[in-house]
Amino acid sequence: MSEQQNENGQELNTSDLRAVRLKKLGDLRASGYDPFKKNTEQAETAVAARAMLPAESHDGPEVKVAGRLMTIRLMGKASFAKIQDRSGQIQLYFKQQEIGEEAYNFFKTLDMGDIIGVEGPLFRTKTGEETVRVKKFELVTKTLRPLPEKWHGLADQEQIYRQRYLDLITSEESRKRFQMRSKIVSCIRRHLDEQGFMEVETPVLIAEAGGAAARPFITHFNALDCEFYLRIALELSLKKLLVGGFDRVYEIGRTFRNEGLDRRHNPEFTMMEVYQAYSDYKGMMKLIRGIVQRLCDEVIGTDKITRYDGTVIDLSGEWRVAKYRDLVREATGLPNWFELSVKEKYDWCVANGVEVTPKHEDFELTNAVYEKRVECNLIQPTFVTLLPAELIPLAKRCPDDPTTVEVFELCINGQEIAPAYSEQNDPLEQRRALEAQAGEEKQNIDEDFLTALEHGMPPAGGMGVGIDRLVILLTGAASIRDVILFPSMRPEKK
RNA sequence: GGGCGGCUAGCUCAACGGUAGAGCAGUGGCCUUUUAAGCCAUUGGUUCAGGGUUCGAAUCCCUGGCCGCCUACCA
Numbered sequence: 001m002s003e004q005q006n007e008n009g010q011e012l013n014t015s016d017l018r019a020v021r022l023k024k025l026g027d028l029r030a031s032g033y034d035p036f037k038k039n040t041e042q043a044e045t046a047v048a049a050r051a052m053l054p055a056e057s058h059d060g061p062e063v064k065v066a067g068r069l070m071t072i073r074l075m076g077k078a079s080f081a082k083i084q085d086r087s088g089q090i091q092l093y094f095k096q097q098e099i100g101e102e103a104y105n106f107f108k109t110l111d112m113g114d115i116i117g118v119e120g121p122l123f124r125t126k127t128g129e130e131t132v133r134v135k136k137f138e139l140v141t142k143t144l145r146p147l148p149e150k151w152h153g154l155a156d157q158e159q160i161y162r163q164r165y166l167d168l169i170t171s172e173e174s175r176k177r178f179q180m181r182s183k184i185v186s187c188i189r190r191h192l193d194e195q196g197f198m199e200v201e202t203p204v205l206i207a208e209a210g211g212a213a214a215r216p217f218i219t220h221f222n223a224l225d226c227e228f229y230l231r232i233a234l235e236l237s238l239k240k241l242l243v244g245g246f247d248r249v250y251e252i253g254r255t256f257r258n259e260g261l262d263r264r265h266n267p268e269f270t271m272m273e274v275y276q277a278y279s280d281y282k283g284m285m286k287l288i289r290g291i292v293q294r295l296c297d298e299v300i301g302t303d304k305i306t307r308y309d310g311t312v313i314d315l316s317g318e319w320r321v322a323k324y325r326d327l328v329r330e331a332t333g334l335p336n337w338f339e340l341s342v343k344e345k346y347d348w349c350v351a352n353g354v355e356v357t358p359k360h361e362d363f364e365l366t367n368a369v370y371e372k373r374v375e376c377n378l379i380q381p382t383f384v385t386l387l388p389a390e391l392i393p394l395a396k397r398c399p400d401d402p403t404t405v406e407v408f409e410l411c412i413n414g415q416e417i418a419p420a421y422s423e424q425n426d427p428l429e430q431r432r433a434l435e436a437q438a439g440e441e442k443q444n445i446d447e448d449f450l451t452a453l454e455h456g457m458p459p460a461g462g463m464g465v466g467i468d469r470l471v472i473l474l475t476g477a478a479s480i481r482d483v484i485l486f487p488s489m490r491p492e493k494k
Numbered sequence: 495g496g497g498c499g500g501c502u503a504g505c506u507c508a509a510c511g512g513u514a515g516a517g518c519a520g521u522g523g524c525c526u527u528u529u530a531a532g533c534c535a536u537u538g539g540u541u542c543a544g545g546g547u548u549c550g551a552a553u554c555c556c557u558g559g560c561c562g563c564c565u566a567c568c569a
């Protein structure tokens with residue numbers, strides 16, 4: 001018999017998995033059992049319960065566990081099953097003789113994915129696995145849709161992102177990666193809090209999107225009837241707090257840039273910015289190395305990270321410090337790079353496949369070489385220092401070479417992980433730099449920020465850390481989409 | 495934005511111009527320590543959508559949609 005009758009007397013198509021489950025749900029309710037009203041006790045997690053059975057013992061104490069049914073192996077009058085909770089999985093043994101015929105028949109109607117609670121004593125099977133000998137169980141949530149195929153799991157990238165919950169249920173690797181992300185962020189908070197930093201929250205919706213060069217998302221503020229922007233950086237607000245006397249502040253928050261999306265970029269991403277008064281970019285070097293190495297120690301368990309492609313990144317010890325200009329000279333093989341004319345630099349770029357346009361200014365040509373030939377090759381941790389002043393208007397100039405600024409960009413894994421500056425606190429110099437950068441684009445200068453600087457901002461080191469990229473690095477993930485639970489996607493069309 | 499690839503059963507995938515299939519899941523049986531349990535039987539399809547070529551299209555062509563990879567801008 002392949003067809004049954006449902007409660008309306010209509011034929012039930014047994015290949016319509018949802019219809020079959022709806023029928024089971026209807027039958028349950030008809031018998032007075034509402035599986036969505038039930039709750040159950042989870043006295044211990046699956047993994048904790050397994051640990052309660054001593055290594056050499058055959059029998060152990062009673063446990064109460066709850067979770068989602070992940071495998072069912074029915075063998076006549078006895079069955080094995082596994083449930084999964086936030087900690088992992090534990091095996092269950094259902095035996096008709098022990099729970100009675102009625103309960104056993106009920107167990108046989110359960111579907112993969114159903115959420116149940118069970119209790120009973122632990123024992124060890126003949127293959128050595130910790131198992132609950134179920135004495136009582138209850139269905140607490142009936143599922144109407146099936147899980148993805150149990151062996152291959154979800155393979156469709158789109159479904160992994162759109163229905164992340166299915167990915168989390170079926171992929172331990174994915175589950176672990178997001179648990180890791182959470183631990184990374186809380187460890188960073190702990191580290192900064194212990195050093196007297198104060199976590200703050202500054203506006204996401206702002207009238208001027210400053211602090212970085214990027215296209216913002218635009219929105220409309222109805223009550224004020226004007227255009228607002230989603231922030232592209234945290235910098236300006238946080239520096240105002242330095243002026244206000246909170247001289248060790250940080251924020252971990254979402255930032256939005258209306259740009260493309262690829263393996264390294266999601267339009268909304270999590271940025272941490274830290275500002276420490278009476279410090280400078282060298283202080284930030286110590287701070288970031290301390291954070292990363294503590295993460296290795298407390299969260300990752302190793303300071304040798306194996307990337308998705310097998311490359312090993314060594315985060316231990318002191319990190320290489322290299323001057324921007326030396327790296328460019330090295331990458332071009334031209335010790336006299338900076339003595340070349342604009343035309344000669346341009347020609348070299350064209351000849352060597354670095355994409356540039358004739359509009360590029362001198363420093364932009366050099367920076368194109370840096371971005372295409374240097375940054376992506378810095379796999380091992382490297383502080384790149386002394387960048388050209390034109391690139392970074394918000395940093396202080398180096399006293400012994402005013403064409404450069406007191407900054408570093410920490411590059412690891414071929415990506416910029418954290419830029420840091422000795423923050424510019426001369427309001428007059430700051431205005432000049434911002435106006436120079438704005439140039440003909442007539443970008444709005446943030447006057448509020450300049451006013452704040454005129455009230456006096458203490459000398460400070462500041463740093464931005466791309467949390468997503470840091471998580472990519474530490475978890476060895478291949479893409480930013482693998483460390484963001486719900487990455488930006490085009491809406492599905494109906 | 496540009497280039498390449500993908501879209502077939504609930505899931506993972508075959509079939510590449512000639513009757514749309516397998517494994518898992520489901521359904522009905524057998525099975526009291528299994529490990530992707532096993533065995534027997536069985537259900538399940540607008541082959542992404544729309545046009546076209548053809549006696550005949552999942553397959554070839556065109557248009558569109560979505561996704562992935564590479565590439566460009568930003569971190």
